[in-house]
Amino acid sequence: MKKNIATISPGFEDIMPEEYQDLVNDGPYGRGLGIKNLGTFKELIEEHPLCAGCGLALAIRLTAASLPAPEDTIIVGTTGCNSILMPQLAIHNIHSLFGNQSSLAAGLKRALKLRYPDKNKDVVVMAGDGGIADIGLSPTLHTWLRRENLTTIMLDNESYSNTGGQESGMSCEGAVLNMAPTGKKFPKIPMPEIAKDSGCAYVATVSVANARRLGRMVKRAILVAREIGPTYLQIFVPCPTNYKFSTSETLKRAKEREKIMEYISSEAEKLIKEANI
Amino acid sequence: MLISVKNEKCTGCRLCILACPEPNVICFNPKKKIVNIDPDGCKVCRLCIETCPEEAIESTDVAI
Numbered sequence: 001m002k003k004n005i006a007t008i009s010p011g012f013e014d015i016m017p018e019e020y021q022d023l024v025n026d027g028p029y030g031r032g033l034g035i036k037n038l039g040t041f042k043e044l045i046e047e048h049p050l051c052a053g054c055g056l057a058l059a060i061r062l063t064a065a066s067l068p069a070p071e072d073t074i075i076v077g078t079t080g081c082n083s084i085l086m087p088q089l090a091i092h093n094i095h096s097l098f099g100n101q102s103s104l105a106a107g108l109k110r111a112l113k114l115r116y117p118d119k120n121k122d123v124v125v126m127a128g129d130g131g132i133a134d135i136g137l138s139p140t141l142h143t144w145l146r147r148e149n150l151t152t153i154m155l156d157n158e159s160y161s162n163t164g165g166q167e168s169g170m171s172c173e174g175a176v177l178n179m180a181p182t183g184k185k186f187p188k189i190p191m192p193e194i195a196k197d198s199g200c201a202y203v204a205t206v207s208v209a210n211a212r213r214l215g216r217m218v219k220r221a222i223l224v225a226r227e228i229g230p231t232y233l234q235i236f237v238p239c240p241t242n243y244k245f246s247t248s249e250t251l252k253r254a255k256e257r258e259k260i261m262e263y264i265s266s267e268a269e270k271l272i273k274e275a276n277i
Numbered sequence: 278m279l280i281s282v283k284n285e286k287c288t289g290c291r292l293c294i295l296a297c298p299e300p301n302v303i304c305f306n307p308k309k310k311i312v313n314i315d316p317d318g319c320k321v322c323r324l325c326i327e328t329c330p331e332e333a334i335e336s337t338d339v340a341i
């Protein structure tokens with residue numbers, strides 16, 4: 001499947017909304033576009049109701065623009081701020097029960113391999129820090145330990161943002177939030193190290209302030225998951241609403257605390273070199 | 278509040294496009310080599326203003 005993921009039935013050309021026509025005529029399907037082309041094509045998110053200055057919203061926007069094959073990608077999300085944007089995304093996506101995203105994605109990926117043995121179907125888990133590192137930790141770990149061909153992308157805003165600011169396992173030690181007034185008592189869960197030790201062939205961390213690098217990491221993570229095994233990308237996405245800073249500071253804060261890390265297994269290294277990404 | 282580009286100052290570097298959390302709001306005009314902001318989708322977060330190295334984006338008070 002290429003561009004025909006979005007087409008207009010004959011006779012309906014005039015009455016389809018302008019936004020949909022733009023997607024058909026100027027969308028990125030099958031065109032191999034990326035971050036560097038943003039601003040010159042119709043993006044896959046129409047609009048979204050997330051807060052002004054939301055780092056998570058920008059990360060999803062950049063990720064959507066970096067998918068190597070958006071027309072053959074299925075994103076599995078779960079409850080959290082991400083799930084409020086997903087219905088506006090012109091990429092196949094599934095909302096799973098909170099924490100169940102990796103189990104669902106693993107089954108889906110296996111079914112797609114059977115149904116379309118000659119085609120690539122990229123299954124990407126994209127969820128919050130609470131969804132991945134807390135309630136969904138066990139399913140996440142098991143897809144890694146079982147070497148499932150999945151990409152897991154964590155949108156790490158270091159809190160349960162959608163429910164008003166509880167601490168998550170990914171909040172920093174001492175973090176104070178609306179519903180964690182006494183400060184967090186233990187450090188951030190070392191998810192990248194856990195991912196590496198559990199069998200991920202590619203593990204990377206970046207912040208939303210580093211768009212081009214983020215784009216390259218998304219491409220690498222998806223390609224390695226396609227050909228080799230599980231991959232993990234952790235994106236730091238500051239949340240102005242729950243951490244109570246000005247919307248204009250999101251990227252400054254992301255940059256200040258950004259940790260760039262890339263672990264690439266030797267097999268993955270070879271593949272990335274061959275693909276030149 | 279209206280966020281807009283001062284055309285004469287914009288170099289078309291496109292950094293602001295990578296800073297805006299809203300899709301399809303800052304667009305690049307390849308002929309003029311500058312960007313344009315669609316006020317309908319803008320949430321006035323000011324991330325583009327903070328990002329622009331040329332101080333080419335301004336905010337103006339407008340009566341609603």
Ligand SMILES: Cc1ncc(C[n+]2csc(CCOP(=O)(O)OP(=O)(O)O)c2C)c(N)n1
Nearest residue numbers: 079080081098128129130131159160161162
């Ligand atoms: C089974 C279940 N438990 C709890 C909730 C309530 N809940 C909704 S979103 C959320 C937190 C989400 O946090 P995170 O995954 O970090 O996403 P964010 O909103 O921060 O992006 C919680 C606890 C739920 N919807 N379902």
Ligand code: SF4
Nearest residue numbers: 050051054081161239
């Ligand atoms: S609460 Fe935070 S993460 Fe959620 S939409 Fe608002 S700014 Fe984004």
Ligand code: SF4
Nearest residue numbers: 297319320322323325
């Ligand atoms: S103010 Fe925010 S929403 Fe408006 S164009 Fe700039 S970055 Fe985008």
Ligand code: SF4
Nearest residue numbers: 287288290291293329
């Ligand atoms: S960042 Fe400034 S100079 Fe660069 S394209 Fe945007 S408005 Fe123009």
Ligand SMILES: [Mg+2]
Nearest residue numbers: 128129159161
């Ligand atoms: Mg969160």
